[in-house]
Every structure is written in structure tokens, then in C-alpha cells.
Amino acid sequence: MDVRHLQAYLAVAEHLHFGRAADQLYMAQAPLSRTISGLENELGDRLFDRNTRSVALTPLGRALLEPAREAVAALRRVAETAESVRRGETGVARVEFSGVAAHRVLAALARHMRDRHPQVRLELTSQVISRPALANIVEGRTDIALGRFDQLPPGIAGEVVMPDSLVLALPATHRLAGEPALRFARVAREPFVSLPYATGSITTDRLWRLGFSAGAAVDNVQFAPDTASCIALVGAGVGCHLALASAAERHEGPDVTFVPLAPADVAPLPDVHLRVIWRRTGLTPAVQVALDEIRRQVDTGPGETTHL
Numbered sequence: 001m002d003v004r005h006l007q008a009y010l011a012v013a014e015h016l017h018f019g020r021a022a023d024q025l026y027m028a029q030a031p032l033s034r035t036i037s038g039l040e041n042e043l044g045d046r047l048f049d050r051n052t053r054s055v056a057l058t059p060l061g062r063a064l065l066e067p068a069r070e071a072v073a074a075l076r077r078v079a080e081t082a083e084s085v086r087r088g089e090t091g092v093a094r095v096e097f098s099g100v101a102a103h104r105v106l107a108a109l110a111r112h113m114r115d116r117h118p119q120v121r122l123e124l125t126s127q128v129i130s131r132p133a134l135a136n137i138v139e140g141r142t143d144i145a146l147g148r149f150d151q152l153p154p155g156i157a158g159e160v161v162m163p164d165s166l167v168l169a170l171p172a173t174h175r176l177a178g179e180p181a182l183r184f185a186r187v188a189r190e191p192f193v194s195l196p197y198a199t200g201s202i203t204t205d206r207l208w209r210l211g212f213s214a215g216a217a218v219d220n221v222q223f224a225p226d227t228a229s230c231i232a233l234v235g236a237g238v239g240c241h242l243a244l245a246s247a248a249e250r251h252e253g254p255d256v257t258f259v260p261l262a263p264a265d266v267a268p269l270p271d272v273h274l275r276v277i278w279r280r281t282g283l284t285p286a287v288q289v290a291l292d293e294i295r296r297q298v299d300t301g302p303g304e305t306t307h308l
Contacts (some may be wrong), residue, residue, distance in 0.1 A: 001042055003072060003075045004035070005035060005042075006071055007072060008021070008039070008137050009036060009047060010065075010068055010069065011032075011057065012036060012047075012048060013025050013048075013057060017055060017270055018050075018055065022170075022228070032238070033276060036244040043060065043064075047060055048061055062094065078099070082086065089121040091119075092286060093121070093286050093287045093291075095122055095123070095124050095145070095290065096124075096133040096144070097125075097126055097127070097133070097147065097249075098126065098127040098132075098147040098148075099148070100250055101162060101247070101274050102274060103294070105161055105294060105297060108217075109293050113293060117286075122290065127147070128199070128225065129151075129201050130145070130148050130225050134152075134156075134277065137277055140279070143283070143284075144276060144287065144291055144294065145276070146275070146294075147274070148202045148273070148275065150205075150270050155280050156248070156280065158278075160298075161274055161276050161298050163273050164245055164271075164272045165244070165245045166245070167242075167243060167244070167245050167248050167259060167261060168187060168243070168259045168261060169240060169242075169248065169256050169258055170256070171237050171255065172256060174257065176214070176242075176259065177259065179259050181261065181263075182261060184210040184262075184265045188210070188214040189216050190239065191222075192218055192221065192240050193221065193223075193233045193238055193239045194220050194230065196223045197227075202261045203242050203243060206272065207242040231247070234256050235255035243258065243261070245258070276291070276295065278291055
């Protein structure tokens with residue numbers, strides 16, 4: 001028994017006339033009669049009492065009306081759901097992110113997905129730094145990641161969604177707090193508060209690169225678990241911190257001053273832009289829809305796309 005048998009039965013039951021039922025189904029009357037006979041043989045009883053002048057439902061025919069309608073409707077929903085998934089209108093997109101700078105992108109993504117693709121569910125997870133998110137993309141544990149990535153392995157594509165830069169976070173009372181920009185050499189021998197390098201911190205990597213270029217061993221007097229903690233320690237006078245400009249924009253309070261790093265120091269370093277990354281193959285339509293929404297947000301001109 002398949003859906004065509006049930007559709008034929010329901011058409012005849014509706015019209016109680018084989019000719020009109022055949023017209024509704026765009027088929028000849030003889031094949032329709034054979035379909036009904038085959039269904040009756042499969043069920044072991046007649047669905048219709050019929051003669052040359054009339055067609056009437058049997059007790060079995062009446063009893064099967066509602067179950068048959070429910071079955072056809074369920075199969076229609078199956079087909080509609082499959083088509084919806086193919087179009088990216090239904091499904092799940094797993095998005096992982098690191099850093100507060102990603103919050104603006106995520107907020108816009110969530111809003112647009114609710115407005116334009118309400119049947120696609122976003123599963124959001126966060127990391128303090130970007131390295132675990134990259135590993136999860138590679139291993140297929142997440143679909144899209146937002147973070148800062150120096151190198152992408154083969155099979156992973158990435159695009160800049162938010163340019164960023166480096167600034168020095170100094171106590172407000174620091175002697176250099178009023179400078180418009182700073183060469184790193186002027187603070188190279190000062191104490192620094194940093195994120196742990198072993199976890200893959202981009203800012204700590206850049207700090208050590210700057211120290212090497214300045215010929216100074218960076219004095220990391222305190223490691224902290226996140227950027228907010230680092231900046232709080234700067235405000236307490238523990239040391240300086242190499243931060244992202246996007247983090248500086250979100251800091252409130254008079255105890256810390258952010259001074260841009262001089263262009264001459266920035267130029268040799270890898271950038272610190274926020275990127276979206278994804279696997280080049282195997283994207284579901286729902287994931288593609290979410291990725292397209294993220295890329296649509298880029299309002300700083302065409303993003304740099306990297307395919308490795």
C-alpha cells in the first residue's frame with residue numbers, strides 16, 4: 001500500500017463516482033478501478049459497493065476515511081518538511097564564537113534568522129579564545145565559528161566580518177596614558193597582564209612577537225582567564241595589557257586608558273580581525289542560510305575570503 005492507493009480511495013469516497021474521481025486524479029477510469037481493487041485485495045474486504053448505476057461506501061470504507069486522510073496528510077507533511085530542509089528553511093545551525101566582539105554579529109544573526117528563517121534553530125556556544133572553536137570546526141562538532149585565526153587548515157574557509165586592531169591598556173595614571181599612539185619599545189620592560197599563551201591567545205602571541213622585535217623579554221606578572229579580568233587588573237595598577245580595540249570600545253570606567261599601538265609596530269604582525277570560518281564541504285542548507293546571514297552583515301566592504 002502506498003500513498004497513491006490512499007489518494008485513489010479518498011477521491012472515489014469523496015465523489016462516489018469513479019469517472020469524476022478519475023478526472024480529479026488525472027487518470028483513466030480503468031486504472032483507477034484496478035487500483036481500488038488492488039487495495040481491497042490487500043485489505044481483505046471491499047471498500048465500495050458498486051454497480052453500473054451507483055457507488056456506496058461499505059462499513060470498512062467509512063471506517064478508513066479518517067485514518068486515510070490522516071495518513072495522506074502526514075505523508076504530505078513529510079514531503080513538505082523534506083523540501084523545507086532542502087531550501088534551508090528548517091534545520092539546525094551550530095555556531096561557536098569567542099570574544100565579546102562577536103556579540104554584535106551574533107545578535108544580528110539571531111534577529112535575522114528569527115525574522116527570515118524562523119524554522120532554523122541556532123545552537124550557540126562560546127569559548128574564551130578561538131583555538132577550541134577551530135578544532136571543533138575541523139572535527140565537525142560545530143558548523144560555523146567566529147573568532148581570530150592566524151592559520152586555517154586545509155578544507156576550512158574563512159572571511160573577515162569585523163576588522164580589529166591592537167591597543168595598549170594602561171592604568172589611567174600611567175605616564176604615557178595621554179599619548180596618541182605608542183611604540184611598543186616604550187613599554188616593553190613594564191609589567192604585563194596577559195591571557196595564558198598555552199590556550200592559544202592571539203593577544204598574548206602578539207605581545208611576545210612585539211617583545212621579540214623590541215629585544216625585550218616580556219614580564220608577564222599575572223595571567224588572567226579572560227580579557228575583562230586583564231583590564232580590571234590594569235585598572236588596579238598591576239600592569240599593562242595588550243588588548244583588542246573592540247574590547248576597549250566596550251570598557252566603561254576612568255581607571256584604564258587605551259592607546260593605539262603605533263603603525264610601525266602593527267605592520268609586521270598578522271592581523272587580529274574577527275573572522276567567520278566554516279568547512280568547505282558538507283554544509284547543510286540550514287547552515288548555508290546562517291552563514292549567508294553572517295556574511296550579509298559585513299558593512300565594511302567586501303571581506304577577505306580565504307580558501308585553503
